Amino acid sequence: MPDSARTETPAASPALRWPSDGLSKIPDWVYTSPEIYEREVERIFHGRTWNFVALEAEIPEPGCFKRSFVGATPVIVARDLKGAVHVFENRCAHRGAELCRPALGKATELVCPYHQWTYDLAGNLTAVPFRRGIKNEGGMPREFRLEDHGLLKLNVTTRHGVVFASFARDMESFEDYIGPDVLKDFDVVFPGRPLKILGYYRNTVPANWKMYHENLKDPYHATLLHAFLVCFGLMVAGNRSAMIVDASGRHGTLASARPKEGPKVDADSKAQMRAFSDALKLEDRRFLEFVREFDSEWSVTMQTIWPNLIVQRELNTLGVRQIVPRGPNEYLMNWIMFGYEGDSDEMTRHRLRQGNLMGPSGFLGIEDNEAMRFVQQGMLKSESDGSVIMLGGAEEGTSYKMITEAGIRSLYRHYREVMGL
Amino acid sequence: MPDSARTETPAASPALRWPSDGLSKIPDWVYTSPEIYEREVERIFHGRTWNFVALEAEIPEPGCFKRSFVGATPVIVARDLKGAVHVFENRCAHRGAELCRPALGKATELVCPYHQWTYDLAGNLTAVPFRRGIKNEGGMPREFRLEDHGLLKLNVTTRHGVVFASFARDMESFEDYIGPDVLKDFDVVFPGRPLKILGYYRNTVPANWKMYHENLKDPYHATLLHAFLVCFGLMVAGNRSAMIVDASGRHGTLASARPKEGPKVDADSKAQMRAFSDALKLEDRRFLEFVREFDSEWSVTMQTIWPNLIVQRELNTLGVRQIVPRGPNEYLMNWIMFGYEGDSDEMTRHRLRQGNLMGPSGFLGIEDNEAMRFVQQGMLKSESDGSVIMLGGAEEGTSYKMITEAGIRSLYRHYREVMGL
Amino acid sequence: MPDSARTETPAASPALRWPSDGLSKIPDWVYTSPEIYEREVERIFHGRTWNFVALEAEIPEPGCFKRSFVGATPVIVARDLKGAVHVFENRCAHRGAELCRPALGKATELVCPYHQWTYDLAGNLTAVPFRRGIKNEGGMPREFRLEDHGLLKLNVTTRHGVVFASFARDMESFEDYIGPDVLKDFDVVFPGRPLKILGYYRNTVPANWKMYHENLKDPYHATLLHAFLVCFGLMVAGNRSAMIVDASGRHGTLASARPKEGPKVDADSKAQMRAFSDALKLEDRRFLEFVREFDSEWSVTMQTIWPNLIVQRELNTLGVRQIVPRGPNEYLMNWIMFGYEGDSDEMTRHRLRQGNLMGPSGFLGIEDNEAMRFVQQGMLKSESDGSVIMLGGAEEGTSYKMITEAGIRSLYRHYREVMGL
Amino acid sequence: MSAPAADLRSLRLEIEEFNAEYAAVLDAGRVADWPAFFSEDAVYRITGRENWDAKLPVGLVYCEGIGMLRDRALAIAKTTMFAPRYLLHQISNTRVLSVDPASVVSAEANYALFETLVDERTTLQQVGRYHDRFIREDGRLRLKERHCVYDSLIIDTALIYPV
Amino acid sequence: MSAPAADLRSLRLEIEEFNAEYAAVLDAGRVADWPAFFSEDAVYRITGRENWDAKLPVGLVYCEGIGMLRDRALAIAKTTMFAPRYLLHQISNTRVLSVDPASVVSAEANYALFETLVDERTTLQQVGRYHDRFIREDGRLRLKERHCVYDSLIIDTALIYPV
Amino acid sequence: MSAPAADLRSLRLEIEEFNAEYAAVLDAGRVADWPAFFSEDAVYRITGRENWDAKLPVGLVYCEGIGMLRDRALAIAKTTMFAPRYLLHQISNTRVLSVDPASVVSAEANYALFETLVDERTTLQQVGRYHDRFIREDGRLRLKERHCVYDSLIIDTALIYPV
Ligand code: FES
Ligand code: FES
Ligand code: FES
Ligand SMILES: [Fe+3]
Ligand SMILES: [Fe+3]
Numbered sequence A, B, C: 001m002p003d004s005a006r007t008e009t010p011a012a013s014p015a016l017r018w019p020s021d022g023l024s025k026i027p028d029w030v031y032t033s034p035e036i037y038e039r040e041v042e043r044i045f046h047g048r049t050w051n052f053v054a055l056e057a058e059i060p061e062p063g064c065f066k067r068s069f070v071g072a073t074p075v076i077v078a079r080d081l082k083g084a085v086h087v088f089e090n091r092c093a094h095r096g097a098e099l100c101r102p103a104l105g106k107a108t109e110l111v112c113p114y115h116q117w118t119y120d121l122a123g124n125l126t127a128v129p130f131r132r133g134i135k136n137e138g139g140m141p142r143e144f145r146l147e148d149h150g151l152l153k154l155n156v157t158t159r160h161g162v163v164f165a166s167f168a169r170d171m172e173s174f175e176d177y178i179g180p181d182v183l184k185d186f187d188v189v190f191p192g193r194p195l196k197i198l199g200y201y202r203n204t205v206p207a208n209w210k211m212y213h214e215n216l217k218d219p220y221h222a223t224l225l226h227a228f229l230v231c232f233g234l235m236v237a238g239n240r241s242a243m244i245v246d247a248s249g250r251h252g253t254l255a256s257a258r259p260k261e262g263p264k265v266d267a268d269s270k271a272q273m274r275a276f277s278d279a280l281k282l283e284d285r286r287f288l289e290f291v292r293e294f295d296s297e298w299s300v301t302m303q304t305i306w307p308n309l310i311v312q313r314e315l316n317t318l319g320v321r322q323i324v325p326r327g328p329n330e331y332l333m334n335w336i337m338f339g340y341e342g343d344s345d346e347m348t349r350h351r352l353r354q355g356n357l358m359g360p361s362g363f364l365g366i367e368d369n370e371a372m373r374f375v376q377q378g379m380l381k382s383e384s385d386g387s388v389i390m391l392g393g394a395e396e397g398t399s400y401k402m403i404t405e406a407g408i409r410s411l412y413r414h415y416r417e418v419m420g421l
Numbered sequence D, E, F: 001m002s003a004p005a006a007d008l009r010s011l012r013l014e015i016e017e018f019n020a021e022y023a024a025v026l027d028a029g030r031v032a033d034w035p036a037f038f039s040e041d042a043v044y045r046i047t048g049r050e051n052w053d054a055k056l057p058v059g060l061v062y063c064e065g066i067g068m069l070r071d072r073a074l075a076i077a078k079t080t081m082f083a084p085r086y087l088l089h090q091i092s093n094t095r096v097l098s099v100d101p102a103s104v105v106s107a108e109a110n111y112a113l114f115e116t117l118v119d120e121r122t123t124l125q126q127v128g129r130y131h132d133r134f135i136r137e138d139g140r141l142r143l144k145e146r147h148c149v150y151d152s153l154i155i156d157t158a159l160i161y162p163v
């Protein structure tokens, strides 16, 4: 349902003018305006981006398919009978029905329930029932060609078992798209080893979808919001860490390294962190163990792959998160938690136990989701306006400081360019 | 709440331009645009149409009244003390309160709860409490005339016990409005015999209200979507059938005849219908019986009386359905199931048993509602656009083929004219 | 989130033209238009008005704070460590988080949960964690001054324990704002005696917020809608009563006096009131007792303090109600019921028992809320338009008649001026 | 109500157990096992409270005899097209109203039925009351009549499974 | 808790039955029959959890003595204007907290109250907890105190009937 | 199911009482008292029905052993930042599935969890089913396993407290 029905978005409507303070101030309408959201769909989710749609391990065999999303647009990810992966819109070419309903499935073809137009696993229309009518009465006119009425196909790429799609036809390769600095840590999680799916979480957050990217480009919040990390020594402000940003500014890796000997918190940092307390102790220490299974200097990497993917490696708990925007004020998050084929039972259970950190009931996940909710609520009805993004001064790009908002500024440099703001 | 507050809808806003493919393609905005919906209220529901509001059997006695709707506008249908039926807005002339709350009732007058302004059963204001104040202090000014402040009255007509209303003052007769071809089958269901109300169903569907008309102008879907019909021999693609369309294109009768000897499915049709299976059998055959009580060649007629009425005669189960639009993306459906006065107990129970076919839990009703939901969902977030209406080529008007979309094209020829699209 | 993101509201958009009948007709869009609502936020709630935010008794001690609203905008009302009361936006100056979550609390400072920016109880930013970074890396630039990044502070005033706030800097005094006629009865309820909070009610009404003011400037409805008052002799149309209006027209006191000897209903009034019945009797007469504790000729005063406060003195049950608009079609009502410090246990229980009259389960409260809901529903989908405000002719200002809408006309004279309509 | 109090309590508990099993079968989507809770001549009906109160006989679902129950189970399981969903019943407020001389037990219980569609939030499909008549066959309770009378007059799209 | 376990269970089951009858009366709109569940000197109150937790005494409904209960029943039935609606209670999680030497039984139960207005969807009017004190009169339980403490602090428009 | 019917009923009633206490502790926000309902080696998991049906092991919450239960209780009570809220459980449809030779009781019950945030309406946080294994310690039931399997796959923002 595009073009004509939507408000045309000329280069920059006068009401949406970026404040003169450049990247140190983000106006609220970036997060709340329906007009901005429409433009994001057009220029970002349906534009020149690679959007995460599936892990290959979710559709392991020929005929497997999955309902997914590019932006908010429903798509089907299917493996055809020869093993190739296709992505196409979940919208029948006849009357527009969202034809595929189950979250996951297996079939030799896809049949629309309304009039049973039938598509192969690449999205091609293969049959229209009674196409020639009954006893040669009715049916499709001769000039109707099946080839003209397939499902809208997206451009597809995969990297080590991770499937991405794009409405843009002439995309650069995924590797060029994310750049070498971010690709490096992506490949640590996805070295090409077969994955073992451990399960799904799903949650909404009543906040703008970009807030989630910003949260993971914001090393500042980690030791302030997340008392758990601090109290139980998982991360402290003094840990070695980095906010790695690709050349375009849109992708990032928030990384930190746990010192072998455990955390040391200097007195100055303790004073800054309200959360710090020496009194709390975990009973079950297995939770904090880090099995050093990765070829990486980092014990934690949280990657933001623009526009809709988070790759989580938090000690030994691994997952991807797909962001599905639902207008400016809400997004849906689909989590896929996984390990590797060949993990021992104990290793799988270790990953599951450590999973308590993340997700909508995770010790960290709860706090991030609540904080983002508070921010959106704060913006929706206030008289004052704008976010202050001044930590680290005007610095942009990769930074090894914790107390900086450089990654957020980098993202908005890119965003303003693409959005024409 | 009309005119000034609503966006003025000039002849055709540039964004809503009909595609050049004429009637073979319907753009999505017809089903999703709030602007189009506003125009439909103005030009269709509040325009030159007869809208179903009640069966006379629901308000059998003087003083009986019913809450109803014309489009989404609440109205009251009342039988006055002399027996005449009136329709007027359910909105107090004083402060605008929706004064009548129960679905059905009986009274000698209608009293607004807020300040007890009182109306007769024709909608005339008959009393304003303390109109002359207390001890001649306060009250209404002398120039206030009760006659100027009645409820807004609609034009009313009835046909054999079915009540219609119109905001238009100068409507043609109902008979002229629906035309002889559609009237004929209407009169089969409503020959003037007194009706016996069997009860109500109500349901919403998250789809555009026009979709329901199209569903019943679409003989193509019946044997494809409704496996039940096929498996249990109620209808097969080879049955004699018709899609009758009135001269204007807006009304229709989808009719089919069950052969006396039961269904025969030829091998070719079997091959086209995925649903076909010889293995399934009903235990209780009473369900499929057809008591030939009607003077008609058809065993099933589903009539679409523009803009808000469906008349259902499905074997021996009878009902009307009122469509109440709720914006572009949802409609409410009010079903009234009935038989005839004088039906034997067994005949009533036969109608009730056969009622399992229809309604929001009916074997067919479930499927139609689900299919329409899928279509609206498919349209709301996709990048591709438009429905393909090419079955039966460019044919329009009444057709005796099953595999045609002629009825849908006829409707949209009329619609575009009225809507100025 | 102001200015740029919102539709600019020029003096009067052509679609919103007031009808030529002056104050005798109010068009529906006053109650239903989102554009009007936006303008109300700007010109009324965020404009030159004093908005009720708290009773001092709710925040009795230094460090006590309360979440509250000015219009729909969340604010914090806090008592600083020296005892002064401050009101400021509940929106962190950093990223905009609604930082204060509990309804009531006590603290020495307010800490935003996201990054722990810390504010004193006057809304000043007092600390930014890691402001100088870690080991001098990162942190805020030198030019960042805490003084420039406090919470947005509102103008505050109190009158005998009632706290008001304004976004306007140059407000007249509260006493000048409400004027002597309305202040007089305000001071009867709030003579400076310490209050004892008895508890809270909260409810929404699906109606425009102004309807609540009108309901309490409408003496006409009291004996018509509220059969309870009439049947049990609490009020009758013949009681001495007044609708007192301040000079500006926006504030009011609806007052009535119970005769010492109990109610007398003359025959004429009985005839006008459908509700009247001699047959009903209360079993527990304590409910109707009036302990004459106030220095006032009135036994009941309901005050409407523009734009968001109702002060209720209904016999011995006392309360304030804060109106929080939620768009044009809904408002939230926060009730605080109270007595006075020093009330005997029996007096407190008397107030509680009499509280059954008011609130969302009160014998009167139920009816007012239902009536307002009916009005909004009546306006939202009808074809006809407008309210008729002709009782009492063109009279405006204070009136001692019951059968008049003078108070509503006065309000709309003021409203049209402020709103530029 | 002729039965002694202890028997009524025991019946109430037995009906609670019956209803818990009944709901478990439906919540698991095992619709083919659903007719087994009914007697041969059972009547099963789902209808709105407006019909019930006005004594209007219509049923959203209206089955006379176990054959029709089985036919519905078959149709839902084998021929009907609908989107996948989860259902969950909460049954409470069980009351035994009477035991007649032929040992037919009249009882009622309130139900809330929650529905969850793929990618959507859980909604309240309907709330209502079972109006039941039980008989005992081979020592086990069986429904001779179940009228599911729902307050939620406006069905959202479709009510697919029995209640 | 002085009573033996078997007695407590029996009390719990009896309270469940009491509450089922109580709710059935209200759900049928038979508000005139509602005071009969209370003792002469009963206290009945509906209040938000914020008031309960802060020991603030206010009640949305606040009745002292059966006279006030009857007055409320009368007012709702005969004088109060409100739109027609259906109500349905789900009561569960019944707990007997204690039986004091005077045989006053303290108990709690959770309730969910569903409301359906004409032409509208069923909504959750409120969820809450009954905080009860029962006495026995003529062998039957009667409420000496019922505090309906609701979590749903924001009432939608109006709460008409007792809970 | 080896146990006689009377024992199964008694078990069912005992589990209802257990669950009512369990929910009362959580609804009161007394999360520190929650681990006491479990045995030393208990497994506690909250997971979506999609995972349960596909035998995917992940848990939104996944605790092995009472130490992890206590750690979660501690973290929620002492370190986790979230907005204040009220919670209320409705537990019904309790079923005893079996008692194995070692006296481990398998049981299920349906739950609805209602959540109310400050200034917001009550929402249905989730509906689901407890899949339980109970053992008896010192005469009292304790959970050896509780899998809270929710239908409401899409969590609204966060699920803070145990279910
Ligand atoms: S809508 Fe898909 S086949 Fe017709
Ligand atoms: S609104 Fe109807 S009488 Fe006043
Ligand atoms: S948003 Fe408040 S401290 Fe960052
Ligand atoms: Fe975080
Ligand atoms: Fe159909």
Ligand SMILES: [Fe+3]
Pocket (backbone or CB within 6 Å): C215, C221, C222, C225, C226, C364, C368
């Ligand atoms: Fe009033």
